[in-house]
Amino acid sequence: DQQVKQNSPSLSVQEGRISILNCDYTNSMFDYFLWYKKYPAEGPTFLISISSIKDKNEDGRFTVFLNKSAKHLSLHIVPSQPGDSAVYFCAASPRVQGAQKLVFGQGTRLTINP
Amino acid sequence: EAGVAQSPRYKIIEKRQSVAFWCNPISGHATLYWYQQILGQGPKLLIQFQNNGVVDDSQLPKDRFSAERLKGVDSTLKIQPAKLEDSAVYLCASSLLGSPLHFGNGTRLTVT
Numbered sequence: 001d002q003q004v005k006q007n008s009p010s011l012s013v014q015e016g017r018i019s020i021l022n023c024d025y026t027n028s029m030f031d032y033f034l035w036y037k038k039y040p041a042e043g044p045t046f047l048i049s050i051s052s053i054k055d056k057n058e059d060g061r062f063t064v065f066l067n068k069s070a071k072h073l074s075l076h077i078v079p080s081q082p083g084d085s086a087v088y089f090c091a092a093s094p095r096v097q098g099a100q101k102l103v104f105g106q107g108t109r110l111t112i113n114p
Numbered sequence: 115e116a117g118v119a120q121s122p123r124y125k126i127i128e129k130r131q132s133v134a135f136w137c138n139p140i141s142g143h144a145t146l147y148w149y150q151q152i153l154g155q156g157p158k159l160l161i162q163f164q165n166n167g168v169v170d171d172s173q174l175p176k177d178r179f180s181a182e183r184l185k186g187v188d189s190t191l192k193i194q195p196a197k198l199e200d201s202a203v204y205l206c207a208s209s210l211l212g213s214p215l216h217f218g219n220g221t222r223l224t225v226t
Contacts, residue, residue, distance in 0.1 A: 004156070034214060041219065042219050043205055043207075043217030043218050043219045043220055044157070044205075044217050045217070049214060089157070100209065100212075100214075100215060101170060102157075102215060103159075104156030105156050106154070106155055106156050107156055
């Protein structure tokens with residue numbers, strides 16, 4: 001039972017253009033969503049998050065959009081840079097007394113081409 | 115701020131052998147997690163500690179996996195006996211309540 005799904009295993013984008021990574025979830029109890037970025041041989045690092053009370057959160061080149069009715073979120077990276085090449089994981093959590101119980105998607109490998 | 119430390123980085127064992135992984139979380143982080151990441155999949159939560167108490171171990175295969183967190187700081191995850199399907203990267207993470215998880219670089223386990 002895959003509660004968080006990233007249906008695109010890979011994405012290739014030209015440097016300077018917009019990268020859009022997508023994620024779908026099925027569990028209505030999820031109310032906190034995060035994106036993590038992972039380089040080879042390293043652990044995932046936190047990128048950006050959004051609470052279910054919002055539909056957009058922006059941090060520099062990174063923007064996360066949440067569509068609760070569609071149970072869908074997306075990560076936009078503008079402009080894309082070579083250093084953005086990595087695997088991106090979408091994660092979701094129900095709020096449980098402030099602690100996070102993250103459920104991760106399978107990841108999308110983003111490649112930025114010069 | 116020092117990150118989450120894990121050791122060893124790599125481990126190769128034969129099936130039915132035992133193995134242990136160690137994690138030192140970020141200082142002051144009360145919550146500690148162990149995740150298993152199989153190749154091509156996202157990380158899957160095995161166990162969550164709050165200080166030295168277990169909060170959630172519902173996905174831990176308790177017939178072969180065990181974990182402890184002594185004095186609410188360091189933690190060890192043990193597999194005994196290992197199976198081929200345990201080959202994965204084992205990630206430790208820590209956090210403050212309500213804050214994003216910080217992950218270590220993981221231990222890559224290969225069971226032959």
